[in-house]
Amino acid sequence: MHLYIAYKNYSSWSLRPWIALKVAGIPFDETILPFYHSDALDKLGERYQIPAKVPVIEDQGLIIWDSLAMLEYVHEQYPEKKLWPEDLALRTLARSAAAEMHSSFNALRSQHPMNCRRHIKMQPSPEVQVELLRLAEIWAHFEKANKPAGDFLCGHFTIVDAMYAPVMWRAVGYGLEVSPSFKKWTESMLVLPAMQEWLAAAKAEEAKWTIAQYDEVGV
Ligand SMILES: N[C@@H](CCC(=O)N[C@@H](CS)C(=O)NCC(=O)O)C(=O)O
Numbered sequence: 001m002h003l004y005i006a007y008k009n010y011s012s013w014s015l016r017p018w019i020a021l022k023v024a025g026i027p028f029d030e031t032i033l034p035f036y037h038s039d040a041l042d043k044l045g046e047r048y049q050i051p052a053k054v055p056v057i058e059d060q061g062l063i064i065w066d067s068l069a070m071l072e073y074v075h076e077q078y079p080e081k082k083l084w085p086e087d088l089a090l091r092t093l094a095r096s097a098a099a100e101m102h103s104s105f106n107a108l109r110s111q112h113p114m115n116c117r118r119h120i121k122m123q124p125s126p127e128v129q130v131e132l133l134r135l136a137e138i139w140a141h142f143e144k145a146n147k148p149a150g151d152f153l154c155g156h157f158t159i160v161d162a163m164y165a166p167v168m169w170r171a172v173g174y175g176l177e178v179s180p181s182f183k184k185w186t187e188s189m190l191v192l193p194a195m196q197e198w199l200a201a202a203k204a205e206e207a208k209w210t211i212a213q214y215d216e217v218g219v
Helices: 012-024 040-048 067-077 088-103 106-111 126-144 159-174 179-188 194-208
Strands: 002-005 029-032 057-058 062-063
Touching: 002 012, 012 126, 012 194, 057 067, 057 088, 062 067, 067 088, 067 159, 088 126, 088 159, 106 126, 126 194, 159 179, 179 194
Parallel strands: 002 029
Antiparallel strands: 002 057, 057 062
16 A cells, blocks of 8 residues: 655645554555645646545555545455444444544634644634534534543544544644543544654654745744
8 A cells, every 4th residue: 555645744634544544553655745845746646637635545556535535445445443433323423523524624724734843822713713612512422422432532543533633733733722522632642653653754854844834824
């Protein structure tokens, strides 16, 4: 399996499949395509007639160019990793929350871009505050759900945690408050060895790649 991603510091979409593969212990190779600094991502898009966007997975002669689609693919290929919970009610909740992340939270995404290296306190705008309340509501659904013990939304780490992983960086990086259960989840996500590996790589990238428009948010 080959995963194409972009900057570990900035690319929120890239983090989703990467962290899921790492936490599940699924072997993969990766290529970083820094699209502000090279045209390699455009070339990949042209080669496969797909958008010049990351992440992309190439596996068994197949191309998957959407993060949620690739997480579903990985789940199908490795059902023993239980990347979705087995319980129908919990899986349905997790799938709905993952899909909501994929299609919503536009204010949070655009006003607080993921930037793992950066920590500043920013007052959320009214639109972002509405989305933070929605996150608290989603976390309350998981709190009330009948689920096994564990630090993650469904007990053990699943696709829904991977989908929200960039939100963890946004909350931590910009000092955004959501709810006590959300805070507890961010702490569990942050100490994952895979997340620490991602952070170390994001820090190491600073010597070669920075993007001013993201580094100056809130200045
Ligand atoms: N629907 C896609 C969205 C991917 C996406 O927007 N990727 C951003 C990554 S941060 C990108 O590649 N941007 C490159 C560009 O816009 O030039 C997915 O879920 O994977």
